[in-house]
Amino acid sequence: MIENYLKIAFRNILRNKVYSFINIVGLSIGIASCLVILLYVQYEFSFDRFNKNYSRIYRTASEISFSGKTIKAAVSSDKLGPALKDDVPGVENYTRIFDLGMIARQLVKFQDRSFYTRGFMFVDSSFFSVFSYKLLEGNSSSALSVPYSIVITKSAALKYFGDRDPVGQVVQLEQGDTTLNFTVTGVVADPPSNSSLQFQFLSSFSTLYTNWWAHDITIGKWGTISYYTFILSSHSQSAGNLRKELALFTEQHLKGNPELEGMSVSVILQPLKDIHLRSHLDYDFPSNMDIQTLYILSVIALFLLFLACVNFMNLSTAKYVKRSKEISVRKVLGAERAQLISQFLGESLITSLLATVLGLVLVELLAPYAKALTGVGLSLHKLNGGVIGIGFVAATVVTGLLAGIYPAVFLSSMEPLSLFKRTIKSVNLGDAVRKFLVVFQFTISIALIVCAIVVANQMGYIQNSDLGFNKSNLVVISLCRPLWQADEMSRFDAYRTEIARNPNVVSTTASYGYPGGIFMKSSFQTTGKDSKSLVMNWVPVDSEYINVLGLHMKAGVPFSKSHTQYGMIINESAQRELGLNNPVGQELVTYNGLGNCKIVGVVRDFNYQSLRNKIDPLVIFDGKQSQYQFLICRIAPLNYQATLNFLKTRWDEIYPGYPFDYSFLDADLARLYVNDGRFGGAVNGFAGLAIAIACLGLFGLASFGVQERTKEIGIRKVLGASVPVIIKLLSGEFVKLVLVANVIAWPLAYYVMTRWLQGFAYRTGIGIWIFILSGGIALAVALMTVAAHAIKAATANPIQSLRYE
Amino acid sequence: MIKLSAIEKYYENRAIKTYVLRNINLEVKPGEFVSVMGPSGSGKTTLLNIIGMLDTPSNGEYYFLDEPVHKMSEKKLTELHKTYIGFVFQSYHLIDELTVYENLETPLLYQKVNGNDRKGRVAEALDKFNIVAKKDLFPNQLSGGQQQLVAIARAVIAEPKLILADEPTGNLHSEQGKEIMDLLKELNNQGTTIIQVTHSETNAAYGNRIIRLKDGWIEKA
Numbered sequence A: 001m002i003e004n005y006l007k008i009a010f011r012n013i014l015r016n017k018v019y020s021f022i023n024i025v026g027l028s029i030g031i032a033s034c035l036v037i038l039l040y041v042q043y044e045f046s047f048d049r050f051n052k053n054y055s056r057i058y059r060t061a062s063e064i065s066f067s068g069k070t071i072k073a074a075v076s077s078d079k080l081g082p083a084l085k086d087d088v089p090g091v092e093n094y095t096r097i098f099d100l101g102m103i104a105r106q107l108v109k110f111q112d113r114s115f116y117t118r119g120f121m122f123v124d125s126s127f128f129s130v131f132s133y134k135l136l137e138g139n140s141s142s143a144l145s146v147p148y149s150i151v152i153t154k155s156a157a158l159k160y161f162g163d164r165d166p167v168g169q170v171v172q173l174e175q176g177d178t179t180l181n182f183t184v185t186g187v188v189a190d191p192p193s194n195s196s197l198q199f200q201f202l203s204s205f206s207t208l209y210t211n212w213w214a215h216d217i218t219i220g221k222w223g224t225i226s227y228y229t230f231i232l233s234s235h236s237q238s239a240g241n242l243r244k245e246l247a248l249f250t251e252q253h254l255k256g257n258p259e260l261e262g263m264s265v266s267v268i269l270q271p272l273k274d275i276h277l278r279s280h281l282d283y284d285f286p287s288n289m290d291i292q293t294l295y296i297l298s299v300i301a302l303f304l305l306f307l308a309c310v311n312f313m314n315l316s317t318a319k320y321v322k323r324s325k326e327i328s329v330r331k332v333l334g335a336e337r338a339q340l341i342s343q344f345l346g347e348s349l350i351t352s353l354l355a356t357v358l359g360l361v362l363v364e365l366l367a368p369y370a371k372a373l374t375g376v377g378l379s380l381h382k383l384n385g386g387v388i389g390i391g392f393v394a395a396t397v398v399t400g401l402l403a404g405i406y407p408a409v410f411l412s413s414m415e416p417l418s419l420f421k422r423t424i425k426s427v428n429l430g431d432a433v434r435k436f437l438v439v440f441q442f443t444i445s446i447a448l449i450v451c452a453i454v455v456a457n458q459m460g461y462i463q464n465s466d467l468g469f470n471k472s473n474l475v476v477i478s479l480c481r482p483l484w485q486a487d488e489m490s491r492f493d494a495y496r497t498e499i500a501r502n503p504n505v506v507s508t509t510a511s512y513g514y515p516g517g518i519f520m521k522s523s524f525q526t527t528g529k530d531s532k533s534l535v536m537n538w539v540p541v542d543s544e545y546i547n548v549l550g551l552h553m554k555a556g557v558p559f560s561k562s563h564t565q566y567g568m569i570i571n572e573s574a575q576r577e578l579g580l581n582n583p584v585g586q587e588l589v590t591y592n593g594l595g596n597c598k599i600v601g602v603v604r605d606f607n608y609q610s611l612r613n614k615i616d617p618l619v620i621f622d623g624k625q626s627q628y629q630f631l632i633c634r635i636a637p638l639n640y641q642a643t644l645n646f647l648k649t650r651w652d653e654i655y656p657g658y659p660f661d662y663s664f665l666d667a668d669l670a671r672l673y674v675n676d677g678r679f680g681g682a683v684n685g686f687a688g689l690a691i692a693i694a695c696l697g698l699f700g701l702a703s704f705g706v707q708e709r710t711k712e713i714g715i716r717k718v719l720g721a722s723v724p725v726i727i728k729l730l731s732g733e734f735v736k737l738v739l740v741a742n743v744i745a746w747p748l749a750y751y752v753m754t755r756w757l758q759g760f761a762y763r764t765g766i767g768i769w770i771f772i773l774s775g776g777i778a779l780a781v782a783l784m785t786v787a788a789h790a791i792k793a794a795t796a797n798p799i800q801s802l803r804y805e
Numbered sequence B: 001m002i003k004l005s006a007i008e009k010y011y012e013n014r015a016i017k018t019y020v021l022r023n024i025n026l027e028v029k030p031g032e033f034v035s036v037m038g039p040s041g042s043g044k045t046t047l048l049n050i051i052g053m054l055d056t057p058s059n060g061e062y063y064f065l066d067e068p069v070h071k072m073s074e075k076k077l078t079e080l081h082k083t084y085i086g087f088v089f090q091s092y093h094l095i096d097e098l099t100v101y102e103n104l105e106t107p108l109l110y111q112k113v114n115g116n117d118r119k120g121r122v123a124e125a126l127d128k129f130n131i132v133a134k135k136d137l138f139p140n141q142l143s144g145g146q147q148q149l150v151a152i153a154r155a156v157i158a159e160p161k162l163i164l165a166d167e168p169t170g171n172l173h174s175e176q177g178k179e180i181m182d183l184l185k186e187l188n189n190q191g192t193t194i195i196q197v198t199h200s201e202t203n204a205a206y207g208n209r210i211i212r213l214k215d216g217w218i219e220k221a
């Protein structure tokens, strides 16, 4: 019996080539996109689970209340770890982590090699027993016990030492004007990409208790809440119990503790496996993401698969006309309903099997595209055989059942006689479902096209909108040496003077921050009665800043070379929010150590942050040279490379041993929208897939429609119908369906996109043209798909089509 | 075996009833060979379909083996189709996707006849109907008459107790027709009940009883 079914199935696949092609290719596209998304989702869920003890590792975070505010922070006091191990039963071990890279990039040098890194951490020597990062060289229990010892990753070792033995070498960390020496005691394997902790250097936590750190920064008090603490619980301890113990601990050790200086702090327990997707605390890991995103993606994945299955259902029910005879005959010969259902399901399973195989090939082909979108290298290779096997079977079975169950049940339930005769009623039922499914597919496609256009439109708006300054041709060079010492200041001046000689370097300015980068925050207060206090962004700059960036003054004058130090230029938002009518000449009380400073001008609002945000009040501060971090150069818009080479050559002469680290300001601005760009890319991809799947289906349906009506077309032609009339006759129904889909898709897309755009303070509108364009695209694509058949049928020799009947 | 009493069949279209069968009273005993005759459109096929339980009457009662057909479950009907009744349709109704061999094999598959047995019986039928050479061809590669032969072979292969044949020789030349009629007669002699529809008086004479239909009524003999 099964043999018989298989034979029929394969014969059907081979005999109806167009139909099989559409089914298999359509399904495989659906399966492949579904798998790519699921691979990505699976990757995100795999975070930190490579740790053997992941189910027993927790982070102890803090809930801090002070002056009526409560915040939750991922960090805790350095005293917490040791105290928990001593006092709380079931806490087997702990490791503390301080991530220096969270504050700023760090410059690490070895002889003449120096690189910036964000992965510089201080950890306890128990780090390697709590986590499963693999120590390749060195002793895991002692490597990190002595201050100023350091374990470096394999790739960092390669970068700094080449083939020299890393152990015993001394690397230098520049901290302000001091240089710290660390002795390499071990080499650790690079953390996998699905590790929340991304380090290159692991130094001993005890280093933080030496004078260098403990001199400026408080450590060793309950109130110094700056350090990650991870604990390893014993096998027998449950999370629930641990929480109770921690509540008790909080009660006993933290409540009213004078070291907290009035704050009230309690300990929060976070399982390691939940941190990546479910934790949104202050100072949390930058790689964390929202689980909501993964749910949405999973839904989209299933949606795409379902869209592809719809084709299968549609084509199968369309084909039922051709197969109805077979079914009736089988029924008359005594086939049971279950047997017929299993026959049809079997056929769809075979199709989905072929589609899955093709889909897996497509996944490998799609992987680079997925990498561009997600930044993650997804590949089936990364899964083990078992997972692939299960996934493969699951994909085949789910798709096969999803696609086959409706036609199977629908067809097998028909009365044999009605199938012979094709009574009006039965045809209409299948027809209605089919139309519904086509409308469904096109609704999704059109909605996605609208979304894609709106996103692209907004991206274009961001790209082209006037930010209030001239963002092109600006090169930003990072100053790696602090300027608070006279010799560094003169070194900097020397560089600046040197490069100014090149006519292609139009002008330069030094500053703490630049648009798209980081600004400081501080409190400012107006003087006089009704004084008003406001926390504002502020940035120390030199006198050229306004001119080099091309900012426009609204009142007052730009800073001048013969400046009065510590003059301030505020932006319009600051003026507004401070409530100053005539700011120029007024003073503000500052809390950045400079006392009262004078406002010398007001600059027109410019977008120095993401266009997602309203323009915040800003104070541009003349002076505070020691804080300058960047040299911003406006260069001539020709021969970039030569100018850059020149800048680098001079740098290497004046700053030997320090990396020439530069970026283009407009590129840095664009980086603010990396995620939006990815989102746009994903929407484009989904829209393309959806419309491709929908059109594949339409192509198949149209081909059946035409086949079914061959005789009718022949007769009409004999009676004198013209080719256009017949094309209209054949396409009319599909056009109607696509129009209906438009009506449903438009409000849907409008709603979703309005919400998305609300995330931008500066945004484009959603013009009616977008809807018309999207609908037009869908209609045009659908028409082309259908017309191919219609034209063929309409221009065929009528005698031919009549003879076949 | 078959008892129809006051069977009527009509089609309703916008409240206008078109009668196809009227007040049909008919009894067929096991082992009978009944011929149904009548002009085109008189309701012969409809009557055969009702007897074969492919169609339901609008009025009246139908007992099959003393059981009321309208009370039978779908399972029971399937069972009867599988083991009890063999059909030969006016328009053959072979499965286009299957070869001649596979078409003959299908009813045996549904009866769960085991492999060797099945092969034997299919071979026997191919031989008996002289279509061994055609066994790997598909229906659309056969002439009308050849398709009719396969259809008859398929109906008898499952050794049904009742054969319902709608113009079984309509597409055969007279010699082939005679062979088929002889075969049906032989099956009848072995105890198979047969009801056939035919236009030919000669073929009708093979039966032991003739029922004449006109405009849905049974004409008095």
Ligand SMILES: Nc1ncnc2c1ncn2[C@@H]1O[C@H](COP(=O)(O)OP(=O)(O)O)[C@@H](O)[C@H]1O
Pocket: A421, B011, B018, B020, B038, B039, B040, B041, B042, B043, B044, B045, B046, B047
């Ligand atoms: N589904 C139907 N709807 C309406 N009329 C039908 C239908 N099926 C058959 N008929 C009518 O019933 C009558 C008898 O048909 P049929 O039993 O096939 O006649 P015969 O086999 O004697 O030529 C015909 O007039 C036909 O038009």
Ligand SMILES: [Mg+2]
Pocket: B044, B045, B046, B090, B166
């Ligand atoms: Mg007839």
